[in-house]
Structures are given as structure tokens and as C-alpha cells.
Amino acid sequence: MGDGRRRLMASVAVSYVQSVLDYVGQAGGNPDAVLDAAGVSPDALANSAGRIEAGLFARLFDVAAEQLDTPDLGLAVGSAIRPGHYGVLGYVVMSCETLGEALTRHLRYQRLVADIGEAQLLGLPDGQLRLMWVTSKPPTRQLAEHNLAGWVSYARWITGQALSPTRVLLPHCAPADRRAHDALFACPISFDAGMTALEFPGAYLGLRMTQADPGLREQMDRYARRLLTEYAQSRGAAGQLRHWLRRHLTAGDAQLATAAAALEVAPRTLQRRLAGEGWTFNRLVDDTRRQLALELFTEPGMTGAELAFMLGFSDQTAFNRAFRRWFDMTPGEARNQPERLLASRG
CATH class of the missing domain: 1.10.10.60 (Homeodomain-like)
Structure with a gap:
């Protein structure tokens, strides 16, 4: 123990956890049974502004995938992401003017949703951009696929366009059946890539949003800044x-x-x-x-x-x-x- 700083546990917002439970219920599974098997107390989800440990979130995904016999659960849950699952971040993003502005907000406020890793945007020599999810250790298959599927599906939803990356990179080995991956991403996929990332044309940043609302964005920005300050203080x-x-x-x-x-x-x-x-x-x-x-x-x-x-x-x-x-x-x-x-x- 000594005098060293205690390592803070990574955590996930309850609203984000709810995306898994919502899908389980819609798919005919038993959300309560999944919570119990994963060791997540229902009381931990009672506070909509609360958070649970990242390890429990990963366990929840694995248990749900087993219960539903759905190896591609991360893709399925990520595809069903909506603003409420991202909490205030979701509403800030959807009210922006352009996809570039929305991505800026995502990078700024991402820790309000989860601090398992950090999204980073890099420019590539060919005019492409790479959006990476940088984690201290390789994420589980379900978490990696859920994160990228959420990014792609939400971008499609808020722009009203059938956008696809130019390439997806995943850290785990390719599954025996990758039809769900090909159908969702509609682009080349590199498995065992040593990173969790997607690449897309820089021109996408200028795409207009279907629900742009400057007044709402300003209001949600203020709220998100306050929550981010509170989050920092809580650590x-x-x-x-x-x-x-x-x-x-x-x-x-x-x-x-x-x-x-x-x-x-x-x-x-x-x-x-x-x-x-x-x-x-x-x-x-x-x-x-x-x-x-x-x-x-x-x-x-x-x-x-x-x-x-x-x-x-x-x-x-x-x-x-x-x-x-x-x-x-x-x-x-x-x-x-x-x-x-x-x-x-x-």
C-alpha cells in the first residue's frame, strides 16, 4: 500500500451499460439474469448518473453474449446505440452543425461515458483520418467491436447518410464467421491489427447533421462542461x-x-x-x-x-x-x- 497513489478503477456510465441490457431484453433474453451472472447489483444501476467498474461492464457483455448465443453481440449492441445511451454526450453530438464539430465534442467529453480508454484522432498521409480507441491493454472482443460499431452507427444516424469507413482495425483474431462484420462496416477489416480503430475520408468532417440545433448545443455544452468538472473532482x-x-x-x-x-x-x-x-x-x-x-x-x-x-x-x-x-x-x-x-x- 505505502504512499503510492491508488490506481483508479476505470468505469462506465450507467446509461452506457443500459445499451447492453436494452438489447438483451429486445432479443428475448433476461436482463436480470445477465446482471446476476455478471455480478452486477441492480442497485448499482439505480442511479442514472452513476457508474460501474469497467471490469464488470466487460463481464456483462461476455455473459450476455453467452446467454443469447450471439458471438457478435458487441456489433449488435453498438448498432442499436442511441443518444440516451451516451447520456449528455449523445445530445451534445447530435445537436452539432457538422460531423467534425460532433467529433470534437466526442473527444472532449468522452470520459462522461467511459474511461476504459481514450479516443484519439490522427491524420494519415493519404488524406484519411484514423479514429483510434487507445486502451492500457487490448480490450475484449465484445468491447472493441461495440465501440467501433457504436461510432459508425451513430455517425450514420446523426448524418442521415449510409457512411462507411475505408478500413476497420481490430486487435483480436478474425472470427470463424465474419459476415456480421462485413455487413455492418461495409469496408475492408484488418484483424490482429494491434489496435482498435477505423479510418475514414477527411471530407466526412464537413458533413451536415440532420438535427443541428445551436441553442441546444450551447445548453448541452454548458451542462457537459459542468459534468466533466465534477467527474474530474470525483477522481x-x-x-x-x-x-x-x-x-x-x-x-x-x-x-x-x-x-x-x-x-x-x-x-x-x-x-x-x-x-x-x-x-x-x-x-x-x-x-x-x-x-x-x-x-x-x-x-x-x-x-x-x-x-x-x-x-x-x-x-x-x-x-x-x-x-x-x-x-x-x-x-x-x-x-x-x-x-x-x-x-x-x-
Whole structure:
């Protein structure tokens, strides 16, 4: 463990995970059974803004491919991608004026969807462009094919044109039956290529979009920038700790030593990293409780005792004192004046 930085787990947005489950259901499979076999808790998908570990996402694909007896599942799911599966990124991209503008947004905001790898755009000597998915290790067949199929299918959908790459490059060996690949990409495919990429004419960047909407694009751009800032913050020590606290406050064990062990760092290391981000451990615990209190207080039927328990307080009296300190009112006053409580957000 020592003082080294804990390696952050790659993760995938819940909306992206939903693309797999949607296809499984449409194909007559059992999404719940796939989740169970892959070891993904349904609770992990309850928050539409949440994320799951990349390893679980890859496992989900493999389990679904086996359940449906569909070796080309990545291609099939990628072909069915729609804006909602990409979350805010999907709506930013579809509202752009040109495919080039859309691709710029994709490269800028891609981590909102997944951070398994990074899309990079390279120019080639013959006027072609290469869009590569660069990962720390070769992706599974399903993930590689899902990513490229999604890029191609979404580009076709937002331009309203039957676009095809000039070449597709995949890192795995060619399957025994590659008819699905040929039908989808409609171009030469290089397997065992040592990369995950597609090449296309540079002229494609000037293609107009069918649903261009400058007003919506500007609005979605602002939203995406804010989410990207929040994402970056969540990868720091404070963000990791806040995420852990949200799941463990109820246990009443919001202690520095316990949290540090869960985050795989020494307590002093955690304190130093928090200080570097402007926090102390106790202040972050208090602020996380405050945020959760705001979120949970409006739940219908939620009692003060239940709130105190969920936030990890020893009793309701301790919760009431904290509530008054946070919001300058009692829980009872807040229920009678909800607009005053909402004004306390921030």
C-alpha cells in the first residue's frame, strides 16, 4: 500500500451499460439474469448518473453474449446505440452543425461515458483520418467491436447518410464467421491489427447533421462542461472518499482509519491528499452528510429518526443539532418551509 497513489478503477456510465441490457431484453433474453451472472447489483444501476467498474461492464457483455448465443453481440449492441445511451454526450453530438464539430465534442467529453480508454484522432498521409480507441491493454472482443460499431452507427444516424469507413482495425483474431462484420462496416477489416480503430475520408468532417440545433448545443455544452468538472473532482481523494461515505454512513463507521483502509492508503496519506484539495476528513464527512440530508429530506414519508440513521448519527438529537447548524432551521421548520430549505443548496 505505502504512499503510492491508488490506481483508479476505470468505469462506465450507467446509461452506457443500459445499451447492453436494452438489447438483451429486445432479443428475448433476461436482463436480470445477465446482471446476476455478471455480478452486477441492480442497485448499482439505480442511479442514472452513476457508474460501474469497467471490469464488470466487460463481464456483462461476455455473459450476455453467452446467454443469447450471439458471438457478435458487441456489433449488435453498438448498432442499436442511441443518444440516451451516451447520456449528455449523445445530445451534445447530435445537436452539432457538422460531423467534425460532433467529433470534437466526442473527444472532449468522452470520459462522461467511459474511461476504459481514450479516443484519439490522427491524420494519415493519404488524406484519411484514423479514429483510434487507445486502451492500457487490448480490450475484449465484445468491447472493441461495440465501440467501433457504436461510432459508425451513430455517425450514420446523426448524418442521415449510409457512411462507411475505408478500413476497420481490430486487435483480436478474425472470427470463424465474419459476415456480421462485413455487413455492418461495409469496408475492408484488418484483424490482429494491434489496435482498435477505423479510418475514414477527411471530407466526412464537413458533413451536415440532420438535427443541428445551436441553442441546444450551447445548453448541452454548458451542462457537459459542468459534468466533466465534477467527474474530474470525483477522481481526487475527496471525491473517492465522498463516494465511499455515501455508501457507508449508515453503518456508523465514518472513521479515518476505516475509510483509509477502504481506499487502500495510509490514514496520514489520505489526510494529506484531502488537505491538498482543501478538505479535512471531518469537514468532508460533515459536508457529505449535509448534501445527503438535502437529497433525502424531500423523500415522502422519511422521518427524522430514519434520516438520523441513514446519515450515521448516534441519535435523532445529534441529527437535529447538525441540521440546525447546516440550514439555520429545525427539521420541522424545513418541512413547513421547503422553499427555504431548497435555497440552502450549494
